[in-house]
Amino acid sequence: MTRTLTVGVLALQGDVREHVAALEAVGARGIPVRRTTELETVDGLVLPGGESTTIDKLLHVFGLAEPLRARIKEGLPVYGSCAGMILLADRITSGTADQRTLGGMDVVVQRNAFGRQVDSFETDLEMAGVPGEPVRTAFIRAPWIEEAGAEVEVLARIPATDTSGRAVAAAGKIVAARQGPLLATAFHPEITGDARVHGLFARIIEDSRRS
Numbered sequence: 001m002t003r004t005l006t007v008g009v010l011a012l013q014g015d016v017r018e019h020v021a022a023l024e025a026v027g028a029r030g031i032p033v034r035r036t037t038e039l040e041t042v043d044g045l046v047l048p049g050g051e052s053t054t055i056d057k058l059l060h061v062f063g064l065a066e067p068l069r070a071r072i073k074e075g076l077p078v079y080g081s082c083a084g085m086i087l088l089a090d091r092i093t094s095g096t097a098d099q100r101t102l103g104g105m106d107v108v109v110q111r112n113a114f115g116r117q118v119d120s121f122e123t124d125l126e127m128a129g130v131p132g133e134p135v136r137t138a139f140i141r142a143p144w145i146e147e148a149g150a151e152v153e154v155l156a157r158i159p160a161t162d163t164s165g166r167a168v169a170a171a172g173k174i175v176a177a178r179q180g181p182l183l184a185t186a187f188h189p190e191i192t193g194d195a196r197v198h199g200l201f202a203r204i205i206e207d208s209r210r211s
């Protein structure tokens with residue numbers, strides 16, 4: 001048997017406990033990460049949702065931005081959800097002019113793409129890498145991926161119609177993607193009680209340890 005994976009959850013803002021619980025549900029050890037010493041111990045890292053400009057500021061306050069950027073360059077597997085997806089993007093639109101990201105994924109992400117807080121919604125999505133039932137997902141002031149480079153594998157798009165058969169304006173927009181050890185979803189899987197996206201991330205970590 002392979003040893004238990006230690007997966008960090010960046011604990012500056014967002015659903016830290018829920019991500020830790022989802023990681024434990026798939027057999028990994030989940031630990032909150034606030035310091036560089038903690039970052040050094042993890043096999044992979046989850047960047048939870050929240051507010052990407054706030055998380056970016058806190059990453060700098062806690063001295064984590066540069067060490068994390070360096071580990072991403074070295075191949076650390078990272079899963080970014082919602083604001084975490086924004087942080088992983090090489091480029092963003094509709095941010096403040098000077099909004100920085102950690103980068104790593106060759107994508108252009110549009111922030112708050114679905115509209116305002118009141119336009120938040122839940123839906124069922126087919127997602128590559130997550131076989132079986134569609135994934136129940138929550139979109140909360142979510143971004144989407146506007147453009148994806150050649151190395152990026154698209155894992156999910158917004159379907160043409162919603163669960164009641166009505167046409168969806170955002171049909172076809174990319175909301176889950178992978179580039180090597182980096183995984184990003186525009187939605188929050190940790191609040192709908194489905195740990196399969198975390199299961200996919202655990203497999204991505206296992207694969208990166210073998211290669």
Ligand SMILES: NC(=O)CC[C@H](N)C(=O)O
Pocket residue numbers: 048049050051052053081082083084086111112140141142143
């Ligand atoms: N739920 C979320 O993470 C929302 C992301 C947020 N709207 C941002 O732009 O950073």
